Structures are given as C-alpha cells and as structure tokens.
Amino acid sequence: GAVVSQHPSRVICKSGTSVKIECRSLDFQATTMFWYRQFPKQSLMLMATSNEGSKATYEQGVEKDKFLINHASLTLSTLTVTSAHPEDSSFYICSATTGVGYGYTFGSGTRLTVV
Amino acid sequence: AQTVTQSQPEMSVQEAETVTLSCTYDTSESDYYLFWYKQPPSRQMILVIRQEAYKQQNATENRFSVNFQKAAKSFSLKISDSQLGDAAMYFCAYRRKYGGATNKLIFGTGTLLAVQP
Numbered sequence: 001g002a003v004v005s006q007h008p009s010r011v012i013c014k015s016g017t018s019v020k021i022e023c024r025s026l027d028f029q030a031t032t033m034f035w036y037r038q039f040p041k042q043s044l045m046l047m048a049t050s051n052e053g054s055k056a057t058y059e060q061g062v063e064k065d066k067f068l069i070n071h072a073s074l075t076l077s078t079l080t081v082t083s084a085h086p087e088d089s090s091f092y093i094c095s096a097t098t099g100v101g102y103g104y105t106f107g108s109g110t111r112l113t114v115v
Numbered sequence: 116a117q118t119v120t121q122s123q124p125e126m127s128v129q130e131a132e133t134v135t136l137s138c139t140y141d142t143s144e145s146d147y148y149l150f151w152y153k154q155p156p157s158r159q160m161i162l163v164i165r166q167e168a169y170k171q172q173n174a175t176e177n178r179f180s181v182n183f184q185k186a187a188k189s190f191s192l193k194i195s196d197s198q199l200g201d202a203a204m205y206f207c208a209y210r211r212k213y214g215g216a217t218n219k220l221i222f223g224t225g226t227l228l229a230v231q232p
Contacts, residue, residue: 043222
C-alpha cells in the first residue's frame with residue numbers, strides 16, 4: 001500500500017532557530033500534500049495544501065512567512081518552521097494523495113518542541 | 116461550508132462488547148466521501164473505513180461497520196467485539212467528491228475510545 005515517510009519523528013530546537021520537516025511519498029507520486037497541526041487531544045487543523053511545482057495554499061490564520069512549505073517534486077514536500085517560538089511546539093502531520101480516487105495516506109507525524 | 120460534528124468527546128466499552136460512535140455532518144452537496152480514521156497513542160492516522168455517498172449500502176470492514184443515513188446526514192461507526200487495541204481517538208471526516216486532488220479532509224473533533232478489560 002501507499003506509504004508516506006515523515007522525518008524527523010521528534011525534534012527539539014532552540015527559540016529563534018528554524019526547523020525543517022520532510023514528508024516523502026515512498027511508492028507513489030503525490031500531486032497534493034497537506035500539512036496539519038494537532039494539539040493534545042484535539043483534532044487535526046489543516047495548515048496548508050501544497051501542489052507539486054506551485055505555491056502552497058494556506059488556511060486562514062496560518063502565517064505563510066512562518067510556516068514555509070515547499071513541494072518541489074512529486075514525492076517530497078517540506079515544512080519549515082522559521083524563527084520558532086515555544087508556542088510553535090506541537091505535533092505536525094502530513095498527508096498525501098495521488099489525486100486519483102479518494103485515498104489519503106498520512107505520515108507518522110513530527111513532535112516539535114521549542115525551548 | 117461543510118462541517119463535521121462528533122458529539123461524544125469520550126466513550127468507554129468493555130472488551131468483547133459493541134460500541135457505536137456518532138458523527139453528523141452538514142453539506143449541500145449530493146455526492147461526497149465519508150471516512151473514519153483511528154489515531155492510537157502512536158498518533159499514526161489509520162483509515163478504518165470509508166463510504167461513498169452515492170452508495171446506499173453501508174460499508175463494512177471486519178469488525179467495523181457504519182450506519183450511513185444520508186437524509187439525516189449521519190455517519191456512525193459500530194465496533195463489534197471490541198479489543199484492547201481498538202482504544203484510540205476516532206475521527207470522522209468528510210471530503211468533497213468533485214474539485215480535484217486539492218479537496219481537503221474536514222475532520223470532526225474526535226471521540227476518545229477507552230476499552231476496559
């Protein structure tokens with residue numbers, strides 16, 4: 001079946017630094033990838049939708065200059081949290097779709113802690 | 116805009132018993148997809164079951180089945196013979212059918228299911 005690999009699974013960074021999270025589709029080409037943020041015991045909040053080769057579409061209220069999303073190839077999308085602050089600490093999840101049918105595959109998530 | 120509502124923040128079931136998780140949604144579209152996802156403590160999102168709105172027959176996957184009531188916009192999940200491994204957060208989700216790959220999943224707030232031994 002379709003597999004999405006997300007790295008790193010956990011990252012701790014200092015306040016003011018940037019951190020990059022990668023999301024790779026291993027056995028299919030992902031025309032569209034989605035990035036979510038999840039707080040403990042809460043639902044997934046969609047941050048942005050990225051399409052290969054084009055600019056990401058951000059949800060209302062998400063700072064595009066803070067959360068940089070790049071989808072340079074059909075198998076890789078990255079989320080960079082710039083100038084991270086403790087309030088950016090959260091669980092980030094990506095998902096990918098080929099655009100065919102209705103299947104979505106999720107990465108295993110990244111727990112970001114900003115100290 | 117479409118919305119998904121899960122009115123049960125937490126549920127509990129005895130091992131081997133049956134439990135039903137509720138989900139309602141609001142949409143003006145006639146054709147769409149509905150999903151139940153499971154998120155165990157590992158936080159990996161796992162697809163449990165999916166339903167296409169144009170299909171009258173309720174979807175079934177082993178111990179998991181749905182009761183899809185299109186007119187009532189209700190999509191409940193029944194877990195039979197509950198197992199300890201079923202303990203997780205369960206999310207109901209909606210997706211438009213038309214509009215291409217950029218269609219996003221709209222999630223409910225989730226139901227935390229505990230399974231008692």
